[in-house]
Amino acid sequence: MPIALSATAVSRGIAIGKARVQQRGQLDIVEYMLPEAYLDQEVARLHRALETARQRSRR
Secondary structure, eight states: OOOOOOOOOSSSSOOOSOOOOOOOSOOOOOOOOOOGGGHHHHHHHHHHHHHHHHHHHTO
């Protein structure tokens, strides 16, 4: 199903390719205490998330 997007044109014509959607605004950040026993797992999870974000941004 096609999706129609509305935006301000910066040049005449059409564009064909992958679209990236950027959202601006305030982020909802939840803070909570993590038991020390889970610290190593959470750091590893953060590193995996960062690597995934790097790979996706290179596409």
